[in-house]
Amino acid sequence: EAGVAQSPRYKIIEKRQSVAFWCNPISGHATLYWYQQILGQGPKLLIQFQNNGVVDDSQLPKDRFSAERLKGVDSTLKIQPAKLEDSAVYLCASSFFFGTSGPSLQETQYFGPGTRLLVL
Amino acid sequence: QKEVEQNSGPLSVPEGAIASLNCTYSDRGSQSFFWYRQYSGKSPELIMSIYSNGDKEDGRFTAQLNKASQYVSLLIRDSQPSDSATYLCAVNEKLYQKVTFGTGTKLQVIP
Numbered sequence: 001e002a003g004v005a006q007s008p009r010y011k012i013i014e015k016r017q018s019v020a021f022w023c024n025p026i027s028g029h030a031t032l033y034w035y036q037q038i039l040g041q042g043p044k045l046l047i048q049f050q051n052n053g054v055v056d057d058s059q060l061p062k063d064r065f066s067a068e069r070l071k072g073v074d075s076t077l078k079i080q081p082a083k084l085e086d087s088a089v090y091l092c093a094s095s096f097f098f099g100t101s102g103p104s105l106q107e108t109q110y111f112g113p114g115t116r117l118l119v120l
Numbered sequence: 121q122k123e124v125e126q127n128s129g130p131l132s133v134p135e136g137a138i139a140s141l142n143c144t145y146s147d148r149g150s151q152s153f154f155w156y157r158q159y160s161g162k163s164p165e166l167i168m169s170i171y172s173n174g175d176k177e178d179g180r181f182t183a184q185l186n187k188a189s190q191y192v193s194l195l196i197r198d199s200q201p202s203d204s205a206t207y208l209c210a211v212n213e214k215l216y217q218k219v220t221f222g223t224g225t226k227l228q229v230i231p
Contacts, residue, residue, distance in 0.1 A: 033219065040128075042208055042221040043164065056218060091163060107152055107212055109219075111163035 002026065004112035006092050012118045018080035021115045025073070025094030031055075033109060034067055034077050035091040043091055049075065082119045089114045124211050126222035134230050139196040141225050143209030146190065152212035153185055153192045158224065159205045167207070168194065199229045 005024040013019050025032050030051050035043035046065065048055040052072040060067065064083070069075040079086055093109040123146045133139045141155075152171055156164035168183040170176045170192065176183045182195040192211075196203055209222040 035221075040223075042124075042126075042223040044221070045219055048219065108154070108166055108169060109210075111165070114163050 004092055004094055004110055006090075006112035006115055008115055009113060010116045010118075012120065013082055014120050015084055016081040018078065019082055019117065020076055020078045021090050021092075021117075023075045023077070023092030023112060025075075025092070026110055028096065029094035029110075030072075030097050031095045032069055032075050033091075033093040033095075034075070035093065036088045037091055037114075038088045046077070079117075082117075084119050087117055087119045089116050124209055124220045124222040126207075126209055126225045128223055129226040130228050131225055132228045132230055133199050135199060135201060137199050139199045139203065139227055139229070141194040141196070141207050141209075141227065143192045143194075143211075143222055144190055145192070145209075145211045145220075147211070147213045147218075147220075148187075148190065150190075150211045150213045153183070154210040154212070155181075155183060155192075155194045156208040156210060156221075157205045158208055164208055196227075199227075201229045201231050203227060204229045 007022050032049045034046045036046050037043045046060045047057040047067045049069045052069050065079055067077045091114045092112045095107050095109045125144045154169045155167045157167050158164045168181055170183040170185045173185050173187055180197045184193045206224040206226045208224045211220050
């Protein structure tokens with residue numbers, strides 16, 4: 001079974017430029033997550049999709065970040081314009097399902113390799 | 121703000137010893153608890169999941185959950201240098217479908 005794919009793996013840009021990251025989740029996984037992980041910190045959830053609908057984007061800086069999952073499969077996260085503090089690893093994860101009926105192994109998240117962003 | 125707290129460490133243990141990693145959470149509505157291991161420069165990978173109070177064992181790993189105390193722990197028996205990594209606690213709060221990670225505990229196993 002193929003894992004979560006992300007591209008690019010590395011990106012260096014200057015502040016005020018724009019950048020986009022792509023994620024393709026594990027086939028059949030309905031839930032897709034984007035995390036920001038700053039060095040020395042735990043992953044911070046930016047946005048969570050269930051199919052093509054947004055479940056949680058409360059921590060997404062909407063003035064500069066946007067994300068979409070138009071067909072309920074792959075997803076794109078964009079930053080425009082980038083700031084120095086956006087330097088981080090951007091992780092995409094997917095899970096089979098995230099429902100409300102009770103705990104389930106289907107909630108297990110599988111992570112992609114991440115994209116390392118450096119903003120100069 | 122729902123929180124998941126971990127001691128950042130580093131936690132240093134000698135090879136062969138038991139490593140004990142702890143995590144507390146603030147949301148009593150939390151139902152699912154996960155431990156992920158993250159090697160330096162790599163992505164998190166699932167070690168254990170636990171949903172019910174008590175202990176769950178998988179090889180050298182034991183997860184312990186106490187919902188009354190809002191506390192989850194991970195024990196690693198016979199620690200190996202290859203266990204040296206950052207261990208992340210993740211909590212899923214079902215009602216609002218929230219996922220929160222702790223900041224992670226860095227474990228160093230000394231040969």
